[in-house]
Amino acid sequence: xxxxxxxxxxxxxxxxxxxxxxxxxxxxxxxxxxxxxxxxxxxxxxxxxxxxxxxxxxxxxxxxxxxxxxxxxxxxxxxxxxxxxxxxxxxxxxxxxxxxxxxxxxxxxxxxxxxxxxxxxxxxxxxxxxxxxxxxxxxxxxxxxxxxxxxxxxxxxxxxxxxxxxxxxxxxxxxxxxxxxxxxxxxxxxxxxxxxxxxxxxxxxxxxxxxxxxxxxxxxxxxxxxxxxxxxxxxxxxxxxxxxxxxxxxxxxxxxxxxxxxxxxxxxx
Amino acid sequence: xxxxxxxxxxxxxxxxxxxxxxxxxxxxxxxxxxxxxxxxxxxxxxxxxxxxxxxxxxxxxxxxxxxxxxxxxxxxxxxxxxxxxxxxxxxxxxxxxxxxxxxxxxxxxxxxxxxxxxxxxxxxxxxxxxxxxxxxxxxxxxxxxxxxxxxxxxxxxxxxxxxxxxxxxxxxxxxxxxxxxxxxxxxxxxxxxxxxxxxxxxxxxxxxxxxxxxxxxxxxxxxxxxxxxxxxxxxxxxxxxxxxxxxxxxxxxxxxxxxxxxxxxxxxxxxxxxxxxxxxxxxxxxxxxxxxxxxxxxxxxxxxxxxxxxxxxxxxxxxxxxxxxxxxxxxxxxxxxxxxxxxxxxxxxxx
Numbered sequence: 001x002x003x004x005x006x007x008x009x010x011x012x013x014x015x016x017x018x019x020x021x022x023x024x025x026x027x028x029x030x031x032x033x034x035x036x037x038x039x040x041x042x043x044x045x046x047x048x049x050x051x052x053x054x055x056x057x058x059x060x061x062x063x064x065x066x067x068x069x070x071x072x073x074x075x076x077x078x079x080x081x082x083x084x085x086x087x088x089x090x091x092x093x094x095x096x097x098x099x100x101x102x103x104x105x106x107x108x109x110x111x112x113x114x115x116x117x118x119x120x121x122x123x124x125x126x127x128x129x130x131x132x133x134x135x136x137x138x139x140x141x142x143x144x145x146x147x148x149x150x151x152x153x154x155x156x157x158x159x160x161x162x163x164x165x166x167x168x169x170x171x172x173x174x175x176x177x178x179x180x181x182x183x184x185x186x187x188x189x190x191x192x193x194x195x196x197x198x199x200x201x202x203x204x205x206x207x208x209x210x211x212x213x214x215x216x217x218x219x220x221x222x223x224x225x226x227x228x229x230x231x232x233x234x235x236x237x238x239x240x241x242x243x244x245x246x247x248x249x250x251x252x253x254x255x256x257x258x259x260x261x262x263x264x265x266x267x268x269x
Numbered sequence: 270x271x272x273x274x275x276x277x278x279x280x281x282x283x284x285x286x287x288x289x290x291x292x293x294x295x296x297x298x299x300x301x302x303x304x305x306x307x308x309x310x311x312x313x314x315x316x317x318x319x320x321x322x323x324x325x326x327x328x329x330x331x332x333x334x335x336x337x338x339x340x341x342x343x344x345x346x347x348x349x350x351x352x353x354x355x356x357x358x359x360x361x362x363x364x365x366x367x368x369x370x371x372x373x374x375x376x377x378x379x380x381x382x383x384x385x386x387x388x389x390x391x392x393x394x395x396x397x398x399x400x401x402x403x404x405x406x407x408x409x410x411x412x413x414x415x416x417x418x419x420x421x422x423x424x425x426x427x428x429x430x431x432x433x434x435x436x437x438x439x440x441x442x443x444x445x446x447x448x449x450x451x452x453x454x455x456x457x458x459x460x461x462x463x464x465x466x467x468x469x470x471x472x473x474x475x476x477x478x479x480x481x482x483x484x485x486x487x488x489x490x491x492x493x494x495x496x497x498x499x500x501x502x503x504x505x506x507x508x509x510x511x512x513x514x515x516x517x518x519x520x521x522x523x524x525x526x527x528x529x530x531x532x533x534x535x536x537x538x539x540x541x542x543x544x545x546x547x548x549x550x551x552x553x554x555x556x557x558x559x560x561x562x563x564x565x566x567x568x569x570x571x572x573x574x575x576x577x578x579x580x581x582x583x584x585x586x587x588x589x590x591x592x593x594x595x596x597x598x599x600x601x602x603x604x605x606x607x608x609x610x611x612x613x614x615x616x617x618x619x620x
Contacts, residue, residue, distance in 0.1 A: 007278075010285045017296035034310070037303040039296065056307070100296055237292065238284035241277035 007252045012165050014042035014236055016089050017100035020053045026061045026107055033060040037100065041163060042086030042236060043256050046072060046079060047124050048161055050105070057105055065107040069117055072103045078111050079103065080197065081118045082127050087261045090234050091193055094263075125157050128257055132156070132175070135189035135258030138203075139250075140179050148174075160256050168256065175258055176251045184213070188250045190260040192223065192233075199261075206247040216249065217242040229269055233262040535573050537564055544588045550595035553612070557586030563600045563610065579610040581617040 020036040027033065036056050040049045050070075058066050072079045079088055089101055110117065118124065136145040152171045159168030178184055184206040193199040202223075208214050216233065220242070223230040233240050235253055240262075254260050538558025545556050552569035553576065563586055565576035584603035591598055597618070598610045609619040 004278075007282060007285075010282065010289065013293070014285070014289060015293045015297075017292065017300055034307065036307065037296075037300040039293070039300045099292060100300075236285060237288040238281065241280045243277040244281065 004252055008169065009165065011236055011253060012041075012043065014086060015039045016042055016085060019100045019102045020050075020057070021102060021104045022057050022060055023104055023106050026065060028062045029060060031060075033057060040085050042084065042089070044085055044160065044163075045083075045124050045128075046081040046085060046088075047119050047121060049085075053105060057107075061107050068107045069110045070119055071106050071110055071115055073106065074101065074103050077197075078114050080115060082116065082124070084255050084257070084261065086236060086255070087193065087263070090237055090261075090263045091195070091197055094195070094234070094265075121161075128157065128160070129153060131257035131259060135254075136175060138187040138189040139175070139185040139258070141186065143179060144175055156256070172256070172258075176254075184247045185250060188246050188260065189254075189258055190250070190262060193261065193263045195263075204246065206245070206250070213245045213247055215242065215246065216240055216244050219246060223264070227269065228266045230264055231267045232265045234265065235260065235262050239265075533568060533571075533573060535566070537566070538562065540585070543586055544600075546589045546591060548591050548595045548612075549593060553595070555589045555591065555598055557589040557600055559585035561585055561602070563589055563598060565598075565612065565615070577615045579615055579617070581608050581610070581620075582606070 016039070018038050018040050020038065022033050024032065033056070036053050038049065038053065040046075050072075054070055072081070074088075074092055077092065083091075093101070118127075133142060133145050136142050148171070155167060155171050158164070159166075159171070186205075188204040188206050190204055191199045191201050204219060204222075206214060208218070220230040220232070232242070240249070240253070250260055537556045538560045540559035542556055542558050545554060547554060552567060554566045554568055555563060556566065557563045561580070561582045561584060563579040563582070565579070567574040567576050579598065579600070582600065582602040582604060583606075586600050586602050588601045589598055590600075591612075596612050598612060599607060600610070601607045606620055608617055610617055
C-alpha cells in the first residue's frame with residue numbers, strides 16, 4: 001500500500017524558505033548583520049537545521065550571550081522547536097503569504113513559561129523516537145518498533161537528519177505497513193492543531209463499524225460540535241481533499257514521526 | 270468509489286506540486302545565491318582584515334624607520350658598536366681557537382708523557398717483581414747457605430775436636446817416638462860400641478896376625494933392604510883410614526887426579542883477581558879484584574851468570590869470605606878496612 005513513491009517524494013521534498021534575523025537588542029557593534037536565508041525541510045526540526053545560522057549570528061553578539069540558550073520567534077510568537085518545521089509554518093501562515101518566512105533568533109531572555117529548552121540534538125532525537133513509538137503503539141500495538149534493532153532506529157534518525165530519503169524509507173516502510181492479514185492500522189495516529197498552537201489527540205479508527213474505509217470527511221464530521229464545525233484540514237501546506245481515506249493519509253502524508261499533523265479549519269455556526 | 274480515488278489523489282498531488290513551486294522553486298535559487306554571497310562576504314571580510322593588518326604593520330614599520338633620524342643615528346651607532354663587538358669577538362674566537370690548538374698539543378704531549386710514564390712504571394713494576402723474585406730466591410739460597418753454614422760449622426767443630434784429639438794423640442805419639450828414638454839411639458850407640466869393640470878386637474887380631482906374619486916375613490927376609498916407609502908416615506891418621514889408605518896403596522886404587530881441562534873461564538875483573546871463595550850453600554862464587562869490587566857469579570849452570578858487583582871499597586880487594594849461612598860476604602881491602610855485604614840485596618852493611 002505504502003508504495004506511492006511519487007507522493008512520498010513530493011512530501012519529502014517540501015521545503016520552506018526562511019529568513020533568519022538577529023535580535024537588534026542583542027547585536028553589538030555598529031553593523032547590523034545581514035539576514036541569513038535558508039531553505040529548510042518541512043519535515044525537519046529547527047535545532048537540526050540551525051547550526052549554520054547560530055554560527056553565523058554568534059559573531060555579531062556579545063561574548064557573554066554566546067553560550068545562552070537560543071530560541072526563535074516569528075513575528076513575536078516564540079516557536080516550539082519540538083514541532084516539525086512544516087507544522088510551525090502552517091500554523092502561523094493559514095494563508096499562502098509571507099514568503100520567505102521571517103524568523104528572529106534570540107540568544108538571551110529565554111521565555112521559559114512558553115518554551116521547553118529543546119536545543120540539543122539528543123533531546124530532539126529522544127522526542128522524535130518517543131513520538132515514533134507512540135504512533136507505532138497506536139498502529140500496531142508497538143510490535144513493529146519493538147522488534148526493531150537499535151541500528152534501525154539510528155538509521156531512521158540519521159536519514160531524517162541528513163535528508164536521505166532512501167535511507168529513511170528503507171526502515172520507515174516497515175512501520176507504514178499493516179501487520180498480519182489486516183488491511184488497515186489499528187488506529188490512526190493524528191494530531192489536530194488549533195490556531196493558538198495547541199493540539200489535541202483522539203483515538204481514530206481507519207474503518208467504521210461496517211468495515212469500510214473512512215475518509216477525511218467522516219473524520220471532520222466526528223470532530224464537529226454543535227457550536228462549531230470542522231470544515232477542512234491543512235497539512236504540508238495544502239488543503240486535503242475530503243474524500244481522502246484515513247489509511248492512505250496515514251501511510252503517505254505522515255511526518256517522519258509517523259503522526260499526521262493537521263491544522264484544523266473551523267467554522268462557527 | 271474507485272473513480273473517485275484518482276480525483277482526490279491528483280488534487281492532492283497538484284496542490285503539493287503547486288505548493289512546492291510556490292515555496293521551494295521560487296526561492297531555492299535566491300537562497301543558494303544568498304548563502305554563497307554570505308560566504309563570499311565572510312571570506313572578503315577576513316581577507317580585508319588580513320590586508321588591513323598587513324597594511325597597518327607596513328605603515329608602522331615605514332613610519333618608524335622614516336620618522337626619526339635621531340633614532341636612525343642611534344641605531345647606526347649601535348650597529349657600529351655591534352660590528353666592532355663582532356670583530357672583537359671574531360678576534361677572540363681566533364685566539365681561543367689558537368689556544369685550543371695549543372692546549373690540544375699540550376694535552377697530547379701530556380698524554381704521551383703519561384703513556385711513557387705508565388710504560389716505565391710497568392717496566393719498573395716488572396723489574397720490581399723480578400727483583401722480588403730474586404730476593405726471594407736469594408733469601409731462600411741464603412737460608413740454604415745458612416743451613417749449610419751451620420752444618421759446616423758443626424762439621425768444623427767436630428773436626429776441630431777430632432783435630433785436637435788427633436793432635437793430642439800426635440803429641441803423645443811424638444813423645445813416644447822421641448822416647449823410642451832415644452832408646453834406639455842408646456841401643457845404636459851400644460851396638461856401635463859393641464861393633465867397635467868387635468872391630469877392634471878383630472883388627473887387633475888381624476894386626477896381630479899381620480904383625481906376626483910380618484915378623485915372620487921379616488925374619489925370613491931381613492936381608493932385603495926395601496922397607497916400606499909408608500906405614501910410619503901414615504900412622505898418625507885414624508886407624509881405619511890408615512889401613513884403608515894402605516890397602517888402597519897396596520891395591521893401586523889410590524890415584525891423584527889433576528885437573529886437566531878448564532870447565533869454565535871468564536873475565537872477572539879489570540885487573541888482578543886477588544880472591545875467590547865458594548858460597549857455602551849455593552853454587553855461587555865471590556871474587557875480589559884490584560878494581561876495588563867484589564863480584565858474585567852463579568856457576569850452577571853451564572853458562573856463567575854475573576849476580577852482581579859489591580862496591581864500597583876504596584882500594585883493591587885482597588880477600589873475600591862468606592859467613593856460614595851464605596847470606597853475608599866479608600871482604601878485606603888495601604884501604605885498611607873490612608866490609609860486610611849481604612848477598613840477597615847486595616848492600617854494604619858494615620865497615
